[in-house]
Amino acid sequence: MGKNLEITEKLEIYINNFSLKLNPIQQEIIDYNNTLGDVKRMQVATSQCHFLHLIIKTSNIKNVLEIGTFTGLSALSIALALADDGKLTALDKDKETNKIAVSFFKKANLDNKIQTIVKPALDSLDELKNSKFDMVFIDADKMNYKEYYERSLKLLDKGGLIIIDNVLWHGEVADEDNLDKYTINIRDFNTYVANDKRVEQIIVPLGDGMTVCRVL
Template sequence: MGTNLEISDKLQKYINDFSLKLNPVQQEILDYNNKLGDIKRMQVAISQCHFLHLIIKISGIKDVLEIGTFTGLSALSISLALPNDGKLIALDKNQETNKVALDFFKKAKQDHKIKTIIKPALQSLSEFKDQKFDMIFIDADKMNYKNYYEKSLELIKKGGLIIIDNVLWHGEVIDEKNNDKFTINIREFNKFILEDKRVEQLIFPLGDGMTVCRVL
C-alpha cells in the first residue's frame, strides 16, 4: 500500500523549480505580498496556481467566476491559462487590494480578459442574470462558504467545476480540540459537500487544501 509523501518546504521548492515557470508578474505579486506581513496568507500557493492553470487548459474552460481576489495572484493565474477569448469575472469587496490587482493585470497584459466587481460577493452573485460559468473558484469569507457554494451551483454549467480553497484550514480540521467558529464552519462545510449528491468531489492537498467539485 502506498503512503503519501510529507512535503517539506525544501521539497516544495524542488517541486516548484521543476514545474511550470511562473509569469514574471505572478512573481511580482508574490514578492509584493511577502511585504504585507501576516495578511499574505490570503494568497494561493504556487502549487495551486499551477493546478488552476492545468485544470483550465485540459478542460477547455473559457468562462470563469472568482469569489475573492485579494491582490490578484489566483485571478492572474486563471487568466493566463484562459484562451484569448476567455473571460474571468473577479468578485471582491476591498477597493484598495482591487486597485493593486488591477495594476498587476494591466502589467501582465491580461486586463482585457478580467472584469472586477467591487461589492459584497453575495450581492454580486444575486445580480447575475442568465449567465453560466465553466468554472467557479471560491476563496473568500469562510463563514459564507456554504452560501457562496449554493449560489455557485445556480451559476455553473452542467459538468462545470466549483473549486474551493482552504478546506483543510491549516490542518486544524482534524484537531478535535479546536472548536473555534472558523474551524467548525470548515468541518461542517466539508461534510456538507461530501453528502451533496449534486456533485462529485475530491480534496487535493495543495496549499491549504482545495476541493474540486464536478457538477453532475
C-alpha cells in the same frame, strides 16, 4: 507504501523548481505580497496557481468566476491559462487590494480578459444570477462558503467545476478536539459538500487544501 509524503518547505521548493515556471507578473504579485507581512498568507500557493492552470487548459474552460481576489495572484493565474476568448469575472469587496490587482492585470496585458466587481460578493452574485460560468473558484470569507457554494451551483451547467480553497484549514479540520468556530465552519462545509449528491468531489492537498467539485 501507502504513506503520504510530508511536504516540507525544502520539498516544496524542489516541486516548484521542477514544475511550470511562474509568469514574471505572477512573481511580482508574490514579491509584492511578501512586503505586506502576515497578510501575504491570503494568496494561493504556487502549486495551486499551476493546478488552476492545468485544470483550465485541460477542461476547455472559457468563462470563470472568482470569489475572493485580494491582490490578484489566483485571478492572474486563471487569466493566463484562459484562451484568447476566455473571460474571468473577479469579485472582492476591498477597493484598495482591487486597485493593486488591476494594476498587475494591466501590467500583464490581461485587463481585457478580467472584469473586477468591487462589492460584497453576495451582492455581486445577486447581479450575476442570470450568468453562466464553466468554473467558479471560491476563496473569500469562509463563513459564507455554503452560500457561495449554493449560488455557484446555480451558475454552472452539468460538467461545470467549483474549486474551493482552504478546506483543510491548516490541518485543523482533522483534529476533532479543535472546536474553534472557524474550524467547525469549514468542517461543516466539507460535510455538506461530501453529502451533496449534485456533485462528485475530491480534496486536493495543495496549499491549504482545495476541494474540486464536478457538477453531475
